[in-house]
Amino acid sequence: MQKRLNKLIFLVIIFISMMSRVIAKENKNLVNVYLFYSDTCYYCSLERDLWDDLVKKYDNIRVYKYEVSNDENIKLLDEVSELFDTSVTRVPVTIIGEKLYKGFSYEESKARFMAVIEYYSEYGYTDIVGEYIGGIELPSYLISDDRPDIENYIDDYMNYKINIPILGTVNTKNLTLPIVSVLIGLVDGFNPCAMWVLLFLISMLIGIKDRKKMFILGLSFLISSALIYLLLMLAWLNVASLLLSINYIRVIIGIVALLGAFINIFGYIRHKSNNGCSIVSYKKKNKVFSKIRKFVHEKNLLLAISGVIALAISVNIVELACSAGLPVMFVQILSMNNLTFIEEVLYIALYMLFFLLDDIVVFFIAFKTMEVAEFSTKYGKIAKLVEGIILLMIGILLIFRPEWLMFNF
Numbered sequence: 001m002q003k004r005l006n007k008l009i010f011l012v013i014i015f016i017s018m019m020s021r022v023i024a025k026e027n028k029n030l031v032n033v034y035l036f037y038s039d040t041c042y043y044c045s046l047e048r049d050l051w052d053d054l055v056k057k058y059d060n061i062r063v064y065k066y067e068v069s070n071d072e073n074i075k076l077l078d079e080v081s082e083l084f085d086t087s088v089t090r091v092p093v094t095i096i097g098e099k100l101y102k103g104f105s106y107e108e109s110k111a112r113f114m115a116v117i118e119y120y121s122e123y124g125y126t127d128i129v130g131e132y133i134g135g136i137e138l139p140s141y142l143i144s145d146d147r148p149d150i151e152n153y154i155d156d157y158m159n160y161k162i163n164i165p166i167l168g169t170v171n172t173k174n175l176t177l178p179i180v181s182v183l184i185g186l187v188d189g190f191n192p193c194a195m196w197v198l199l200f201l202i203s204m205l206i207g208i209k210d211r212k213k214m215f216i217l218g219l220s221f222l223i224s225s226a227l228i229y230l231l232l233m234l235a236w237l238n239v240a241s242l243l244l245s246i247n248y249i250r251v252i253i254g255i256v257a258l259l260g261a262f263i264n265i266f267g268y269i270r271h272k273s274n275n276g277c278s279i280v281s282y283k284k285k286n287k288v289f290s291k292i293r294k295f296v297h298e299k300n301l302l303l304a305i306s307g308v309i310a311l312a313i314s315v316n317i318v319e320l321a322c323s324a325g326l327p328v329m330f331v332q333i334l335s336m337n338n339l340t341f342i343e344e345v346l347y348i349a350l351y352m353l354f355f356l357l358d359d360i361v362v363f364f365i366a367f368k369t370m371e372v373a374e375f376s377t378k379y380g381k382i383a384k385l386v387e388g389i390i391l392l393m394i395g396i397l398l399i400f401r402p403e404w405l406m407f408n409f
Helices: 002-026 042-057 071-083 106-123 128-133 150-157 176-189 192-208 211-243 247-270 282-296 301-322 326-335 341-355 357-369 377-400
Strands: 031-037 061-067 093-096 099-102 161-164 168-171
Touching: 031 042, 031 071, 031 106, 031 128, 042 061, 042 106, 061 071, 071 093, 071 128, 093 106, 099 106, 106 150, 176 326, 176 341, 176 357, 176 377, 192 211, 192 357, 211 301, 211 326, 211 341, 211 357, 247 326, 247 377, 326 341, 326 377, 341 357
Parallel strands: 031 061
Antiparallel strands: 031 093, 093 099, 161 168
16 A cells, blocks of 8 residues: 555656646747848858757747848838837848847857847747737746846856956957957058158158157148048948848958958069069159158148148058958958947957057157158068968958858857
8 A cells, every 4th residue: 555655656746747847848938039131141041040950949939030132021120120229231130039139150149049048038028029010929928027137147148257367357258359450450550551651751750850740740640541541441341241241242252352362472472572562653652752741841730731631541542452452351350240330440440559550659769769760671571471361361261161250259
């Protein structure tokens, strides 16, 4: 009798345990996902594959997919972006509950999506898109009053935060992109196309022995150079965001990077004795020198500043050609990562800081000593070789392994 009773109790325990699991499984909060994609978009295909895998992992998610070649889906995407008070210029676009994500980076996006699913499954959420569209089953959980902050939850889930002595807690997200910004900006900075103009400008300013005028005109040249370069890169960023979502255009850009690499590398090999910028002829350089002399000796300071600013604009447009696409390729890398506009601007600003570093150092040494610091063109030539190698790597990755250029993970 006792044995039978023990068996019965054991079976009841097993039954209760199984039922509790079934109930828990059934009570998981429904999480709806809305994906806007294009059939011609490489990153969209990667994300669609990811969601196919996540649907197998989570039995409480439903993924609604909208292909944007359909006019109705494009209209829906515009309406949804208005709900989130944002603008959309490219796909993929992913909405999960109260969060909208633009772009896709496999490892980073996978971890982020899983974190959001886990959070909404436990704490509830408002299905903004589902409520707007209508006719879609909505989540059943009420939003928990004591739910944690979702961004902190996501950061903890993705292990972005680490504790460093003295510095304290540091967010490790996007640590690689700053390194890339510094490296490419520094290499691009050692470019003789702008350096020879700055050196001649400084030599002319030293000749008039006017520190105040030297400081104002020199600083005007540096600031103008930074601003025009920044504007050119931001302009290309808007174009790149649209173009890189199309597979064959991404490949074409990769081929352009390879061509730029070969131009730099073979140019270094064949013209080791060549000095300075090869883009600008000696005749054009003499014209620039004449303009610089005119600006420096201009008695009206405002006219002199205007002339120097115009000079900086023209020189830096030429420098983009002299760089053979290095800043353009950097913008390509930024456009491939899931960044906000502010983050993109900050990374370009970091790039610009190190791009101008050698110019700033030369200028302030000259200002302090009233002597022109010697600039050996071998550094410019070495920079050409390094530029070629970097462009070669970027070109190969753009064509064969574009996901490796998604650094924000």
